[in-house]
Amino acid sequence: GIQVEQSPPDLILQEGANSTLRCNFSDSVNNLQWFHQNPWGQLINLFYIPSGTKQNGRLSATTVATERYSLLYISSSQTTDSGVYFCAVGNTGGFKTIFGAGTRLFVKA
């Protein structure tokens, strides 16, 4: 089945810094999403982005489907950005949606 790898596994930032999180996947996909899991365990949709680029405030994401990767950019990080960021993908022609292991982000004040 499809494999999903996220990097880096852990990231510590000073408040105000920028960062890039990466998601690599092993097969063609028909859906790709980025989530933020906050410290209370809630999963928050960030982007639905099977291809192209989207922006929402300080966050933006780019998926290059032909090269099988997606990037999540966080600019001017804030302490409330702390948590785990997950990439989830579904392969073309199927309904399975598989998660990567996540990037654990801690933003220091």
Place this chain on the structure above:
Amino acid sequence: NAGVTQTPKFQVLKTGQSMTLQCAQDMNHNSMYWYRQDPGMGLRLIYYSASEGTTDKGEVPNGYNVSRLNKREFSLRLESAAPSQTSVYFCASRSTGTTIFFGPGTRLTVL
């Protein structure tokens, strides 16, 4: 819209007991999912239902059964709970080509 709802929110079982986790969505989504998340880990797919009347195994199906009762409801059953099934269980739903939405989770402890 309530979105995706799950019951119960918390449950403690003894080894060997059985229970059913309930999930319902009111967004008219075709596909529904059950995931588990162990402490400090990512989400792993247990079972999914692409549409009403169909169910398929995910990455970690052993020890679980599911029922897609109708388009709205998708239940997960543990027939004989084991300590290795201690986890947080998330239900989710989506329609083709759209965002997947998650419920708040059920925290299960098996003693």
